[in-house]
Amino acid sequence: MKKFENVEYDTLLVSFKEILKRNKLKFTSQREVILKTLYSNNEHFTPEGLHFLIKEKYPKLNVGIATVYRTLNLLEESDVATSISFGTQGKKFELGNKPHHDHMICKNCGEIIEFEDKAIERRQQQIARERGFKLTGHLMQLYGICGICQKQIKK
Amino acid sequence: MKKFENVEYDTLLVSFKEILKRNKLKFTSQREVILKTLYSNNEHFTPEGLHFLIKEKYPKLNVGIATVYRTLNLLEESDVATSISFGTQGKKFELGNKPHHDHMICKNCGEIIEFEDKAIERRQQQIARERGFKLTGHLMQLYGICGICQKQIKK
DNA sequence: GTCAGTGCAAAAGTTTTGCATACAG
DNA sequence: CTGTATGCAAAACTTTTGCACTGAC
Numbered sequence: 001m002k003k004f005e006n007v008e009y010d011t012l013l014v015s016f017k018e019i020l021k022r023n024k025l026k027f028t029s030q031r032e033v034i035l036k037t038l039y040s041n042n043e044h045f046t047p048e049g050l051h052f053l054i055k056e057k058y059p060k061l062n063v064g065i066a067t068v069y070r071t072l073n074l075l076e077e078s079d080v081a082t083s084i085s086f087g088t089q090g091k092k093f094e095l096g097n098k099p100h101h102d103h104m105i106c107k108n109c110g111e112i113i114e115f116e117d118k119a120i121e122r123r124q125q126q127i128a129r130e131r132g133f134k135l136t137g138h139l140m141q142l143y144g145i146c147g148i149c150q151k152q153i154k155k
Numbered sequence: 156m157k158k159f160e161n162v163e164y165d166t167l168l169v170s171f172k173e174i175l176k177r178n179k180l181k182f183t184s185q186r187e188v189i190l191k192t193l194y195s196n197n198e199h200f201t202p203e204g205l206h207f208l209i210k211e212k213y214p215k216l217n218v219g220i221a222t223v224y225r226t227l228n229l230l231e232e233s234d235v236a237t238s239i240s241f242g243t244q245g246k247k248f249e250l251g252n253k254p255h256h257d258h259m260i261c262k263n264c265g266e267i268i269e270f271e272d273k274a275i276e277r278r279q280q281q282i283a284r285e286r287g288f289k290l291t292g293h294l295m296q297l298y299g300i301c302g303i304c305q306k307q308i309k310k
Numbered sequence: 311g312t313c314a315g316t317g318c319a320a321a322a323g324t325t326t327t328g329c330a331t332a333c334a335g
Numbered sequence: 336c337t338g339t340a341t342g343c344a345a346a347a348c349t350t351t352t353g354c355a356c357t358g359a360c
Contacts, residue, residue, distance in 0.1 A: 026334050026339055047325080064342045069325060082298070104288055113286055120278050124297055131268055132302030133259055140295045142279055147287030181314060181359050202350080219317045224350060 009039050012080075012095070019078045030063050034071045035095075038081065044092035047072055082137045102139075106146035113146070164194050167235075167250070174233045185218050189226045190235075190250075199239065199247035199267045202227055239267065239296070257294075261301035268301070 016035055020027050037054055038045065045053075051068045054061070072093050075081035083091040100121070101114040120140070128135035171190055175182050192209055193200065200208075206223045209216070227248050230236035238246040239258055247267065259268040275295070283290040 024339085028334070028340060030341070062342075065324095066326075066343080067341060070340085073326095104283065104286065106288070113288070115282055115286070117278060117282055120275050123272060123275050123278075127270055127272055128259060128297055128299055131259060131270070132305075133261070133268070133297070133299040134305055135297055135299040136262060137298045138296060139298070141293060142283055142288070142290055143292045143294075144283055144288040144290040150287075150289055179314085183315060183359070185316070217317075220349095221318080221351075222316060225315085228351095 009036070012039060016075075016078075016080055019080065023078075025074075029061060030067050031071050031074075033058055033061060033063065034068060035075070035080075038075075038093065038095050044094050046092055050093070079136075102141065104142040104144065106144065106149055164191070167194060171230075171233075171235055174235065178233075180229075184216060185222050186226050186229075188213055188216060188218065189223060190230070193230075193236065193248065193250050199249045201247050205248070257296065259297040259299065261304055262298050263300050263304040266301050266303075 013032075013035065016031075017027055019025075020031075033054055034050065037050060037057065041053070047068050048065065050072070051063065051065045054063050054068070072081065072083070075095075076083055076093070081093050081095050083093045101116045104113040104115055124138055125135055168187075168190065171186075172182055174180075175186075188209055189205065192205060192212070196208070202223050203220065205227070206218065206220045209218050209223070227236065227238070230250075231238055231248070234251055236248050237251045238248045239260070247265075254271070256269040256271045259270060260266070279293055280290055
């Protein structure tokens with residue numbers, strides 16, 4: 001069996017390069033590092049968070065925050081990444097090709113369980129279609145108390 | 156028979172006053188106007204949008220943007236209003252006196268469409284149960300491009 | 311009268327932009 | 336070589352805060 005991870009990143013990289021070429025844009029080390037960092041940490045990054053991590057990991061490149069913003073916007077415009085809005089401020093970005101998952105979060109201990117449900121996804125598509133929307137993504141978080149905490153909370 | 160969907164404005168006002176009294180806060184004309192404007196326009200407001208409308212409608216009051224922010228944050232903290240973030244463009248607020256619903260957000264123009272779907276809600280309950288979670292709430296936002304923007308983007 | 315609320319302006323925090331230089335193609 | 340990309344800093348925005356004055360209770 002092939003190494004799934006590398007194949008996926010290579011594919012991602014190739015299609016990113018194709019998009020760049022198609023638009024007469026250049027493939028720079030900054031853009032590579034931003035894509036790679038987004039890929040290897042499957043988190044949702046704020047621009048500053050991503051910038052901080054990159055500065056820590058590749059100090060020699062000295063990537064500026066403006067480049068991070070410009071590249072994230074580029075990635076989003078070309079549908080390589082998507083952004084969602086969390087909490088108070090700012091966007092968080094994630095790669096659009098990641099296998100989709102949602103989160104169930106325990107309000108007591110913070111435990112996060114990932115899940116994925118085809119039935120809900122299908123229903124979301126249908127809801128969007130009914131309202132003339134072209135769906136590009138979603139955020140779904142379920143809040144509750146996990147099994148362990150339910151037992152402990154017998155107060 | 157009392158309608159469940161929309162709490163009357165008077166009821167809303169009374170409960171807002173109660174909250175203020177309970178917290179030793181004062182009922183001011185600015186706060187009243189902000190609540191009333193949120194109520195009478197069935198929209199989701201950005202702070203500036205709300206501020207603009209209020210300045211237009213009640214120019215004599217000369218409500219400052221800081222007061223709008225402060226009041227919106229107060230309304231949110233006391234669960235009278237809720238907010239939705241949508242990226243760089245900031246938050247949008249709505250009163251929390253509506254029955255539960257989720258949001259579909261246009262990533263291009265920020266338009267927000269409300270929807271509610273029993274099938275998804277049921278499925279969420281089931282997913283939680285399967286994983287030993289006691290569900291207490293959820294957040295679901297669908298992102299996409301609204302019909303109007305889809306047409307405009309065909310350049 | 312007391313003290314929270316307000317407008318204003320300044321500050322703080324984010325994101326974008328202008329410009330000279332660096333560098334991919 | 337030719338432009339695009341970049342870093343830096345300034346600018347543009349959005350939201351919060353400090354302060355003296357106003358006004359609700």
